[in-house]
Amino acid sequence: MRFYSDNTATTCPEILAAIAAANRGPAIPYGDDPWTQRLDAVLGALFGTTVRAFAVTTGTAANALALATLTPPYGAIFTQREAHIVTDECGAPGFFSGGAQLMLIDGEHGRLAPATVAAALAARPVDVHGVQPAALSLTQATELGTVYRPAEIAALASLAHGHGLKVHMDGARFANAVAFLDCHPGELSWRAGIDVLSFGATKNGALGAEAVVFFDTALVRDFELRRKRAGHLLSKARYVAAQLLAYVESGLWRRNAQRANALARQLGSVLGPSLLHPVEANEVFAQLGEERKGELRSAGFEFYDWGPQASGQARFVMSWDQPEGDVPALCAALARAR
Amino acid sequence: MRFYSDNTATTCPEILAAIAAANRGPAIPYGDDPWTQRLDAVLGALFGTTVRAFAVTTGTAANALALATLTPPYGAIFTQREAHIVTDECGAPGFFSGGAQLMLIDGEHGRLAPATVAAALAARPVDVHGVQPAALSLTQATELGTVYRPAEIAALASLAHGHGLKVHMDGARFANAVAFLDCHPGELSWRAGIDVLSFGATKNGALGAEAVVFFDTALVRDFELRRKRAGHLLSKARYVAAQLLAYVESGLWRRNAQRANALARQLGSVLGPSLLHPVEANEVFAQLGEERKGELRSAGFEFYDWGPQASGQARFVMSWDQPEGDVPALCAALARAR
């Protein structure tokens, strides 16, 4: 039974069906097809405002292209120390932006707080010698499975805007955050001040599709050109757009996230004090000890180590297609182990 | 009836079936899945040598990542003036390489000849003031629908290697070239001196899949890191690999190309002296005059203008799924028009 990552999951049948349904007759390539042409309207309806939405196939592309659009090459991108853009994208923000510098800020449970962001912004004068504060990037849900509340986002975005920064949200697990708060997606994005959102679908059931959603549409031409030259404008664009349309229009995005969240909650409920972070999305982090981890692995449970080497920490990620019996089995094994 | 581009085509049923077949159970992400793990062997068998093969989703990514691996930021990439990397990738080679300069060389019918390449290489001394000759990029089939013979490639590659350059082949329509010459794919690649090949599948029936095939495997670690940071390593990599495996193992790559080539030949045979370039792959370029083009369009034929504005040139591209009646109908209309 594997709890490695929601990336190990299959593609949702509804998504595959949408791809197959799009496979009828010729279509103008590079996004001038009827599927891609509907993205703005469908995403706009979802978020309850006017948007420009662009399909790409990976979260790294979505994040790095969005950030490059917001940040000059001499810009500074403020973000939480454990963010995916810091640790898992092989320097993509630096590459796409032409050298922008990541400014890492500590934050409990993967979240940033206004006070520490304000301190980072105040840490030195903005003069020609330093990189120029340009963007704040928040991750929702965070890399540690926690979720920002609307007011928290609004406070951070307001602070950032007050310093002239644009605000990006890495929403690879945005659906899980919405599902946890049971709120309107607009509350966690534009209404709270987000300028650009990487709205993930891949981890939550798509084959390979992420929407970059611009609430601030002034910069979209720049984005389109950056996407093209980065090789992220697919010729047969309809198949990526079709995934996103099915994901949004069928409500799949919310259902899949709800199920994965529920499984995580179930697991979290038996872990008690060994939990390292509140379980709010579809990830569970626990201090189990190396011995107990070994026992679980011997019993056939697959999951990643977390934290420093031999720290005894483990991460369990629930996928949209996690078999029903997996979590009960893991809970039972945890009860046995130790 | 549309002859815009092979990019307007649908995805082959066999490719879709392979994607669906890969949609079973969890798989380790980012290429550690069984499908991706077979790419080296399957592509190696196809080419008849040891290769390292990497899947990406676009031709621009394949070309630019390959070139960035071959070329330092201060490098010069020699290529034919009308090559796709020059005109249709929004400067991707410059972006991925960190500023390498394209050196454009004239060449008849989209092809380079050793004499002009030699002249370009000799045009100035290699000193610290100029960009450093680093790579030669050939397009096979060319942007003008013509095909290099093995000996032509060998002569160009040998010249390039003699000057210390690596040789890249943009094979977005490589299958069409092999189909035209009815040869072994090795003859047009490593046996003729190609170091890295962008082996296209998307235009020829895939949903979105290209293989970057390294015959010179020394640089693959650099490639892998560049691919990751460019956002071109898909988390659910199995679905791209599965496309390539089906494309190669079923012989689809050759069959689809043969059909499209045959349709182009059929069209070319009625165009006589108005043909602008030999019809060797799946593209037909003709001097029709603006009036005749207008008549064809009124009759429902869709195709792109070519050449300078109002030059009367037209491009017709045959797709793997071109309906049977399209070409006869176009031939008839051409007979009527004028």
Add this chain to the structure above:
Amino acid sequence: MRFYSDNTATTCPEILAAIAAANRGPAIPYGDDPWTQRLDAVLGALFGTTVRAFAVTTGTAANALALATLTPPYGAIFTQREAHIVTDECGAPGFFSGGAQLMLIDGEHGRLAPATVAAALAARPVDVHGVQPAALSLTQATELGTVYRPAEIAALASLAHGHGLKVHMDGARFANAVAFLDCHPGELSWRAGIDVLSFGATKNGALGAEAVVFFDTALVRDFELRRKRAGHLLSKARYVAAQLLAYVESGLWRRNAQRANALARQLGSVLGPSLLHPVEANEVFAQLGEERKGELRSAGFEFYDWGPQASGQARFVMSWDQPEGDVPALCAALARAR
């Protein structure tokens, strides 16, 4: 006697004296010194308009920083095929801009003509697939020692502006152009539509100083940050500014250029039909034949070959400090040779 390049020249005594004069007491570094603070006013007075002027130490830095400010990473820079930025800056425009593509245009005697620039701009539609036309770069005087007239610049700049391009002038030998036309420097720059000028001093007597002069001042903050991160903001900036002030305020820029031009004219007058280009600035290009070049070299004259290998072409460059007897001696030797 050497005619290699005006780069082989010494530094003018007036310039050295200005450096020494600036060597009094402490000065705030990085351009907040009294010398640098006067650059805008002194250059503004020279050009007869409001400018923002920035000192750097090399022509490559001046050109590449200016172009990077005018051009997005996916931009196209149109320029004459033999321009210094194409052949002698090791790809600096691509590096500083993050990958912009140089678009090379033919032009007689090193000059561009509106017709060929218009053709280049019209060569293909501006869509997301191609690099975006962003800047036109003119060299004045050109790499072949010729000079654009004000009306020629105005025609080119107007054409460029009409297509949304900014216009840069590489004025490494701008003083020589002004001296040749005996005009006001404003006529060859902002009045003719130049947006940014690299105003050279190094080749014409400075130790190492070039001014980047912005007539369009909207982009100067971007320029300042790019200059800093490129390592081209000197801490002891006063010594570069002092060179430029002495160069401009003493009239040195014009006097030195006049002398070098006159020497070139003198040499040109004896070369008759072997002249390859009109002698308008301080460079002379001649078709001498390899034999005659050998004779001159045996007689102690130093100069560079030009053109393709063994083409018999030679380049002679006059420096501001060329000894009086050099040109008569060379003229005599030319009369003897053959």
Add this chain to the structure above:
Amino acid sequence: MRFYSDNTATTCPEILAAIAAANRGPAIPYGDDPWTQRLDAVLGALFGTTVRAFAVTTGTAANALALATLTPPYGAIFTQREAHIVTDECGAPGFFSGGAQLMLIDGEHGRLAPATVAAALAARPVDVHGVQPAALSLTQATELGTVYRPAEIAALASLAHGHGLKVHMDGARFANAVAFLDCHPGELSWRAGIDVLSFGATKNGALGAEAVVFFDTALVRDFELRRKRAGHLLSKARYVAAQLLAYVESGLWRRNAQRANALARQLGSVLGPSLLHPVEANEVFAQLGEERKGELRSAGFEFYDWGPQASGQARFVMSWDQPEGDVPALCAALARAR
């Protein structure tokens, strides 16, 4: 009386004299002059080993070019949190390298310790998802005026080399470090494992000159090309080389540093417990309180605030040309203030 920075200093008479002495007759440009040609030998003699040495005009250029030579675009550069390359070069390492990421490590008094570097290197596995550890950059003397001992450097370099990293030293104040330890410059560089040193002269008496000294000479061709395309190869290179030759051959580098260090020591000796860092080079950091700082400023002493806003910290930097009376006056004022 100003204690802002050693950048506010004048140029040493000996350096100006050397520039004037180099101002005789023509010289081949771009480094093929007799002054530049002697750099390797003169710097090699100074360090007691074979070196390749290159002149540039700024510390930012020296550091960023050196680091770009050591680091691929997807590389990670480990350095102390307060290093100049982090805070004061406007992202130059990211620009020159094409996006390398700075990995900031805490360290007391501006120095790194092996344990924290080891922890940073062990913090996560080296896989394709993260930037690749490529270089360690040490600052000597540090930004906080402290000095690494030879054994400390050796321990750090050995650790770095053991992980496959190259080791760079930012020696903008290297002379001050050597003067403090009264040791051989080789002991603080190649003998301790440094691969490339930015050997500063500008802050210590030059007009604008830094030597990039390669002890590991394998990468120098890459460096030369990067320098050229960055606009840091001066045409009249002799004037930068002449500065470095005078700086080294006359012993100026050591004498100037000794004097500035002695002045700092003198000031440090009266500050007692308010000293924030050991005074080992030419900088003094003190916790004075905002009130006392105000009193000093009213009395005509100029210096920079340090640390967070209103933290009461001050930085005093001694220049090679600091007037004799400055430090006694400051000491007296400090005794009065409070």
